[in-house]
Amino acid sequence: MHISYLDNAATTPVDERVLKIMLPYFSDKYGNPGSMHQKGLEAKEAVDEARKTIAKLISAEPNEIIFVSGGTESDNLAIIGTAMALKEKGNHIITTNIEHHAVFDTCEYLEEQGFKVTYVGVKENGIIDPKDIEKTITPKTILISIMHANNEIGTIQPIAEISKIAKSKDIIMHTDACQSAGYLDIDVNKLGVDLMTLNGSKIYGPKGIGILYAKKGTILQPLIYGGGQEKGVRSGTENVPLIVGFAKALEIAHSVRDKESKRLIKLRDKLVAGLKKKISNIHINGDLEKRLPNNVNISFLGVEGESMLLHLDSKGICASTGSACSSHSLEPSHVIKALGLTDEASHGSLRFTLGRHTTEEDIEKVLKELPKIVESLRKISPIA
Amino acid sequence: MKKTKQKWFYSEQVKEHFFNPKNIFKSQEEAKKYKADGIGMVGNPKCGDMMKMWIKVDKKTQTIKECRYQTFGCASAIATTSVLSEMVNGMKLDKAFRISPKEIVDKLGGLPQIKFHCSVLGDKALRAAINDYYRKTDQIEKIVTDSPVVDETLKITENDIENAVIEGARTLKDVQARTKVGVNNKKILPKIEGLIEKFKEKHGFK
Numbered sequence: 258m259h260i261s262y263l264d265n266a267a268t269t270p271v272d273e274r275v276l277k278i279m280l281p282y283f284s285d286k287y288g289n290p291g292s293m294h295q296k297g298l299e300a301k302e303a304v305d306e307a308r309k310t311i312a313k314l315i316s317a318e319p320n321e322i323i324f325v326s327g328g329t330e331s332d333n334l335a336i337i338g339t340a341m342a343l344k345e346k347g348n349h350i351i352t353t354n355i356e357h358h359a360v361f362d363t364c365e366y367l368e369e370q371g372f373k374v375t376y377v378g379v380k381e382n383g384i385i386d387p388k389d390i391e392k393t394i395t396p397k398t399i400l401i402s403i404m405h406a407n408n409e410i411g412t413i414q415p416i417a418e419i420s421k422i423a424k425s426k427d428i429i430m431h432t433d434a435c436q437s438a439g440y441l442d443i444d445v446n447k448l449g450v451d452l453m454t455l456n457g458s459k460i461y462g463p464k465g466i467g468i469l470y471a472k473k474g475t476i477l478q479p480l481i482y483g484g485g486q487e488k489g490v491r492s493g494t495e496n497v498p499l500i501v502g503f504a505k506a507l508e509i510a511h512s513v514r515d516k517e518s519k520r521l522i523k524l525r526d527k528l529v530a531g532l533k534k535k536i537s538n539i540h541i542n543g544d545l546e547k548r549l550p551n552n553v554n555i556s557f558l559g560v561e562g563e564s565m566l567l568h569l570d571s572k573g574i575c576a577s578t579g580s581a582c583s584s585h586s587l588e589p590s591h592v593i594k595a596l597g598l599t600d601e602a603s604h605g606s607l608r609f610t611l612g613r614h615t616t617e618e619d620i621e622k623v624l625k626e627l628p629k630i631v632e633s634l635r636k637i638s639p640i641a
Numbered sequence: 642m643k644k645t646k647q648k649w650f651y652s653e654q655v656k657e658h659f660f661n662p663k664n665i666f667k668s669q670e671e672a673k674k675y676k677a678d679g680i681g682m683v684g685n686p687k688c689g690d691m692m693k694m695w696i697k698v699d700k701k702t703q704t705i706k707e708c709r710y711q712t713f714g715c716a717s718a719i720a721t722t723s724v725l726s727e728m729v730n731g732m733k734l735d736k737a738f739r740i741s742p743k744e745i746v747d748k749l750g751g752l753p754q755i756k757f758h759c760s761v762l763g764d765k766a767l768r769a770a771i772n773d774y775y776r777k778t779d780q781i782e783k784i785v786t787d788s789p790v791v792d793e794t795l796k797i798t799e800n801d802i803e804n805a806v807i808e809g810a811r812t813l814k815d816v817q818a819r820t821k822v823g824v825n826n827k828k829i830l831p832k833i834e835g836l837i838e839k840f841k842e843k844h845g846f847k
């Protein structure tokens with residue numbers, strides 16, 4: 258069966274070109290970049306080259322790129338690293354109520370450590386109002402962390418605007434751009450951020466690799482100690498193959514960005530329009546304009562998400578849901594809740610995230626199968 | 642080309658019952674027209690789990706002739722009710738009343754711990770339906786409200802919490818994974834924690 262993989266916000270397949278460029282670094286070019294001999298230098302060169310490539314793509318300096326194990330570590334380092342480094346200066350952090358758990362739970366951890374965190378709420382379209390951020394700033398605020406684009410509903414936050422506010426008050430600004438890297442401009446100067454998180458597995462690169470961009474002069478307390486790699490901020494032997502692969506993936510993502518965005522917007526809108534037409538009682542979650550080109554998030558009232566997801570899977574369609582039934586905590590998605598919707602709405606929410614391999618046929622397949630699934634589940638539901 | 646089997650998250654039994662639920666009402670009309678001797682409904686649409694069960698009873702033998710249902714819930718909820726509806730067919734009411742979630746889960750070849758509470762749902766709906774039948778047939782003395790209700794919305798009783806502890810739950814999280822008790826009502830959490838400690842003590846798990 259052909260698999261229509263519409264869960265690209267969860268992870269993407271590795272691009273062939275990325276895979277190819279990585280392979281020699283697992284075997285032939287196995288050196289440790291920290292070694293002085295030729296094998297070491299060969300590896301070091303590759304890491305340096307990758308660092309330069311990445312820096313250029315986001316308008317940064319090579320020494321502002323810190324390689325880490327992925328988006329989660331990058332978020333942790335940005336937030337905990339800043340908080341610990343600046344704790345003499347203040348103890349207040351501002352974030353939003355729709356962040357990824359890598360940010361959310363990290364902030365909760367800091368609360369346990371005595372920091373104060375304000376979780377600013379988004380408006381019902383899933384977008385934060387910079388004024389709401391500004392209002393919560395206190396003399397003790399040391400960090401603002403806001404995702405560039407949301408992983409569940411794809412809404413795009415006004416990062417540049419918020420960065421300006423942060424800068425004027427001398428507050429460190431962090432953004433998690435894992436989801437947006439493939440679709441939006443992630444030039445750090447235009448965004449005006451001090452810290453930015455990127456990750457390989459959402460941009461057709463390998464899993465287990467990410468970066469934290471840290472603007473020159475930003476002080477971070479390390480989370481991992483050891484051999485002093487990455488200027489001492491992130492010890493551990495550089496993961497050379499993944500670093501090389503990440504740089505290639507980012508390069509490709511950059512080169513196809515505009516074309517892909519245009520293509521996916523068409524497919525996305527076709528999917529939304531088709532579902533609206535074919536299924537009653539549905540609700541589109543999140544702003545339709547300020548939204549990633551590849552994200553569709555819809556609630557089908559009276560139907561449970563996990564059931565829909567598994568039926569879709571049996572038809573060869575991979576999606577995801579914000580249903581309480583499929584979460585580890587049995588809590589419905591905090592993002593859908595943040596939009597002011599009922600628990601029932603998040604219960605019946607499905608997310609389709611399109612990608613580089615998504616075709617018109619995939620969309621048509623969803624439009625053919627999903628209405629049948631929703632209808633049959635509504636028929637067996639005691640509340641429909 | 643070698644054909645690889647499609648992977649599936651739960652057990653094969655769950656798969657069968659999820660894709661082909663037995664005894665389920667396939668339309669709202671069918672459910673509406675059905676003449677049941679007892680009806681039970683449990684759950685809460687807000688948290689997502691909702692189950693309604695209809696039984697037909699052979700009055701002479703006090704056995705279940707038919708067990709039908711509708712479900713708003715996950716795959717485990719659908720599958721557990723489906724298998725339960727088969728298990729109780731032809732079963733004496735008092736025996737059906739005593740079926741435990743664990744028996745249902747075993748029949749399905751196991752469920753992830755976090756999904757145990759889905760099996761409790763079908764079980765509760767069944768007991769509610771049986772009680773309803775007793776009520777309607779003036780056998781009030783037979784009604785068992787098994788123990789004090791702790792969570793009003795989900796109709797979770799002290800007994801349910803005790804069962805969860807006996808089956809291996811040790812913390813509030815464990816118990817919630819099995820029963821969902823208090824998920825919608827944070828105010829009763831301290832009380833639940835107290836009960837968990839009490840039952841751990843009682844069964845020597847301390």
Ligand code: FES
Pocket residue numbers: 581582583689690691713714715716717718756758759
């Ligand atoms: S019905 Fe919600 S987890 Fe099973």
